[in-house]
Amino acid sequence: MTTTTTQAEPERHAKRAVLKGLEERCPNCGEGKLFSKYLKVNDQCPECGEELHHHRADDGPAYLTILIVGHIMGFVLHATFGYLREDPLILALLLCTVATALSLLMLPRIKGMIVGYQWAKEMYGFGRPRG
Template sequence: MTTQTHAEPERELKPAVLRGLKSRCPHCGEGKLFSRYLKVRDCCSACGEELYHHRADDGPAYLTILIVAHVMGFVMHASFGYLKDDPLTLALLLCAMATVLSLLMLPRMKGLLVGIQWAKRMHGFGRKPA
């Protein structure tokens, strides 16, 4: 008696992550991943891949905070000598930079997590449509 297993082909992680970082569909890389700032589309407009399975939750925010905090630490250390006499300017500059950097990184971090989940077939990404 033989048992057949239908192993699905493995999805490559690196291309999926890079496509997610570019805010593109992790499957084809053509369709846009987001319909709004952080709203993931239900399905890709180019290939039809279902994307509503993602469960990014707070992960993108944690990753964004981790990266922005480290970058801002280096910026603060480097700029402190130049702006030592004017702490208000230093504070305003650092706050503005942290805000802009966070807003730019947040969708990319969400795309990264959606790409990982798609490649690893997590949260329903591996199911066959009925």
């Protein structure tokens, strides 16, 4: 009779994985880069070899980015409208610039957070191999 021994896998902490994703790092080791391009997630971590191709971020990061940037832009509009009321073109250019910059800065970080959360909760194939 053969007995198989299974090693206890360390618990995946969602908070740590989400924070590592925010830093655009591998949710497993925190060292390897999560993205190979602006939003292209590496198939596996270059440092620890953790498979990352399982993620299913899809449109979630874009929706969350729009939600957050939209709320921030409401405050920016409220704060700047009184000063730039006489120059609507300057106001529009300022708002467009701020919204574009915020969106470009936030989108990969939010995607990293979502990938980190999916990894921590073992969603969509991020689970440990069975057998």
